[in-house]
Structures are given as structure tokens and as C-alpha cells.
Amino acid sequence: MTRWLALAVGCLLVASLLTGAAGPGVPDTLILWQIRLPRTALAALVGGGLGLSGAVLQGALRNPLADPGLLGIGGCAGLGAVLAFYWGVSAVFAPALPLAGLAGAAVGCAFLLGFAGRAASGPSLILAGVALSALAAALLALALTLAPNPFALAEITFWLMGGLEDRTLTHLLLAAGPIALGCLTLLRLGRGLDGLALGDEVAASLGVPVGRTLRLAAAGVALAVGAGAAVAGGIGFVGLVVPHLLRPWLGERPSSLLLPSLLGGAVLLLAADLLARAAPLLLPLHQEPRLGVLTALLGAPFLVRIARQVAPGGMT
Numbered sequence: 001m002t003r004w005l006a007l008a009v010g011c012l013l014v015a016s017l018l019t020g021a022a023g024p025g026v027p028d029t030l031i032l033w034q035i036r037l038p039r040t041a042l043a044a045l046v047g048g049g050l051g052l053s054g055a056v057l058q059g060a061l062r063n064p065l066a067d068p069g070l071l072g073i074g075g076c077a078g079l080g081a082v083l084a085f086y087w088g089v090s091a092v093f094a095p096a097l098p099l100a101g102l103a104g105a106a107v108g109c110a111f112l113l114g115f116a117g118r119a120a121s122g123p124s125l126i127l128a129g130v131a132l133s134a135l136a137a138a139l140l141a142l143a144l145t146l147a148p149n150p151f152a153l154a155e156i157t158f159w160l161m162g163g164l165e166d167r168t169l170t171h172l173l174l175a176a177g178p179i180a181l182g183c184l185t186l187l188r189l190g191r192g193l194d195g196l197a198l199g200d201e202v203a204a205s206l207g208v209p210v211g212r213t214l215r216l217a218a219a220g221v222a223l224a225v226g227a228g229a230a231v232a233g234g235i236g237f238v239g240l241v242v243p244h245l246l247r248p249w250l251g252e253r254p255s256s257l258l259l260p261s262l263l264g265g266a267v268l269l270l271a272a273d274l275l276a277r278a279a280p281l282l283l284p285l286h287q288e289p290r291l292g293v294l295t296a297l298l299g300a301p302f303l304v305r306i307a308r309q310v311a312p313g314g315m316t
Contacts, residue, residue, distance in 0.1 A: 001249050005263035009044065012270035016040040019277055038172045039164045043273045044266040045172075046164075046232045049179045049224030051265020052258060054239025056186045059193040059254025060217045061126060064306060068225040068239040071129035071218060073108045075136030077229035078160055080104020082143050085156045098174045098230045105178075105226020108132055112218055125214055162233035162292020164273055175231045182223025183262060185216055190255030193217075197254055235292045237299025238265050244306055272298065 017036050018024055027036060050068055057066040068074060084090040084100035115128035140160075147153035192213035195203035200210050228235070242264040243257050250256045272295055276288045 001246070002260050002263065005260055005267060008267045009263055009270070012267060012274065013040055013044065016043065016270055016274055019274060034169065038167045038169050039273070040270070041172050042164050042167055042175065042231060043270045045176060045179045046228035046235065047238055047269025048262040048266040049183055049228050050235065050238040051242035051268065052183055052186050052262040053221040053225050054241075054265075055243040055254065055257040055261035056189060056193065056217050057221065057239070058243055059257070060189075060196050060214060062197060062199075063126075064244070065240070065303075067236070068221055069133070069236055070126065071112060071221055071225075072132030072134075072136050073105050073112070073222045073226045074229040074234065075133050075140065076108025076111075077101040077105040077226040078234055079136050079139050079143070080107070081159065081230060081233075082140060082156050085152060085159065086143050086147065088148075088152075094168075095170050095174065098171050101230025102174065102178065102227060105222055105230060108136065108226065109219060109222035112222070113215055125218060158290075159233050160292075161290035162235040162295070163276075163288075163290050164232055165288060167231060171231045175227045178223045178227035182220045182225075182227070185220035186224065187258050187262070189213060189217055189220070190258055193254035193258075197252075233292055235269070235295055237295050237303065238268055240306075241299050241302050242268055244302070269295070 015024075017032065017040055018027070020027060020031070020036065053068040054066070057068065057070065058064055060066075061070075078101070080103050081090075081097050081101040083104075084096045089100070090097040112125075112128050112132055115124075115131060144153060144156060147156060192203070192208050195206050195208035196210065196213060198206075203213075204210050225239075242261050246257055246260050246264055250260060269291075273291060276291050276294055279285055279289055280287060
């Protein structure tokens with residue numbers, strides 16, 4: 001399965017580099033390096049980070065509906081970016097937008113670990129994430145309500161829908177390091193996640209440092225998801241859907257899902273980005289649909305199916 005996913009990533013990378021607004025074709029060198037390469041690389045990085053984060057959280061929290069958005073890090077990254085819009089900093093200094101998003105994610109991670117406390121557990125991490133999500137959502141609503149002018153409001157709303165168009169090499173360079181560090185951190189948690197799947201007490205009896213594993217999981221998710229949200233806006237459902245798609249082939253063991261989920265997330269977001277680019281060529285649309293909206297449309301029915309499967313008396 002991992003080999004097939006890696007092959008799919010490679011094929012989609014090539015297809016994405018060769019597909020533009022006018023359809024497939026070999027682009028000019030400047031277009032390839034300045035426009036298509038950053039967009040393609042960010043789709044793979046952001047999707048991989050989201051898919052891996054979802055697999056880690058579902059294993060660590062023993063919750064099949066756990067999603068990277070559960071911890072509120074993406075909301076904090078979005079809040080940081082919105083503040084850059086609000087104060088007009090992004091109009092003067094373009095890298096201020098991803099930098100502010102990264103700063104928001106870092107602050108969110110610090111608050112999350114502080115709320116959860118030193119003796120972190122699954123329930124405490126969930127409660128801290130819910131509190132952080134609510135706080136970020138409230139501050140985002142306040143910023144939208146107090147937007148200085150209709151143009152700023154429209155720009156903020158458009159960015160929050162998620163997308164990868166017009167991203168540059170600067171965005172790629174800013175996001176690649178934190179996402180890669182977060183993914184490396186999460187990939188090393190396989191043994192701890194296998195223990196946590198049996199319960200905190202059993203994991204502790206097996207020598208798994210429960211609190212440390214959960215804190216590393218939160219920090220890794222914050223890096224991978226926060227950096228992705230800082231450059232791509234709000235893109236949901238990837239972390240929820242990908243592990244569930246892979247479990248029928250790979251089983252329920254959390255460690256066996258980590259690398260395939262990273263590759264599967266990259267496949268899903270690369271495919272969704274290609275679909276967004278192709279939509280104006282196939283449908284009577286004046287512009288590309290927002291990537292975050294597209295993943296939500298694809299993921300919402302899947303969420304209903306998962307909820308019915310895990311509900312008492314539902315299908316297994």
C-alpha cells in the first residue's frame with residue numbers, strides 16, 4: 001500500500017506541474033518555478049501534514065472522529081493571518097501573512113500545552129483543544145465584525161476558505177521547515193501510539209510515557225497543521241478522511257497508519273487541487289472553487305458515514 005501511495009504522489013506531482021489554468025501543457029520555465037512548483041509542493045506538504053496529524057490524533061485520543069481541527073491550532077494560525085490582514089501589514093510586506101499565521105500557531109500550541117497541564121491525558125487535551133478552538137473562533141468573529149472596510153472583510157473571508165493559488169517560493173520556504181519538523185516528530189510516535197490505543201493505564205504499564213507522548217503529538221500537530229494553515233488557510237476533513245480510507249487495507253494499529261496517512265493526505269490534496277484547477281474548464285465557472293470549500297464538500301458526506309458506523313447500534 002505504501003508503495004502504491006508513493007507512486008500516486010509522484011504521478012500527481014507531475015500532473016500538477018503540467019496542468020495550468022488553460023489545461024495540461026508544458027509551461028514556460030518561469031511559470032513552472034514561480035507559480036506551479038510552489039503550489040504543487042505546498043499541496044503535497046499541507047495534505048501530508050493534515051493526513052498524518054489525523055492518524056496520530058485518532059490513535060492518541062482513541063477517537064475515530066478526531067481531526068486536526070479538534071485542537072484549535074489551525075484556528076489560531078488563521079487568527080494570526082487575519083490580524084495581518086486586519087492591520088494591513090500583509091499589503092506592505094507579503095511574507096507577513098504566513099509569518100503571522102506561524103506566530104498564531106505557536107501561541108496556540110503554547111496555550112494548548114499550558115491548558116492541558118503537565119500531566120497531559122487524552123480528555124485534558126481534548127478539553128484544552130475545544131477551549132482553544134472556541135477562543136480562536138470568537139476572536140476571528142470579532143475581527144470580521146470590526147473589519148476596517150468591506151474590501152478587508154472580503155479579503156479575510158476569501159482567505160479563510162482555503163486555497164493554494166498565488167503562493168510563491170517564499171510561502172513554500174516558510175512552511176516547509178515547520179511542516180517537515182512536525183511530520184518527523186509525529187512519525188516517531190508509533191510505539192507510543194500503539195500503547196495508548198490500549199488505554200493510558202495499560203500504556204503506562206508497558207513503559208510508554210503517556211504525558212510526554214501526548215505533548216509531542218500536540219506539538220507535532222501544531223507544527224504540521226499550523227504551518228499549513230498559515231499558508232493555505234482553512235482546509236478541513238483531510239485529516240479525518242484519510243486514516244479511515246486506509247484502515248480497511250492496513251488495519252487498526254496506529255503505527256501502521258502513520259506513513260501511509262502522510263502519503264494519502266498528499267494524494268488527496270493534490271487531487272483536490274487538480275480538480276479545483278480543472279473545474280473552470282469543465283463547468284460554467286468564472287474562477288476556481290476554493291480548495292477548502294471543495295474538501296469540505298467531499299468530506300462532509302464521508303463524516304456522516306463514519307458517524308453512522310461508530311454510533312451505537314450502527315454498522316461496524
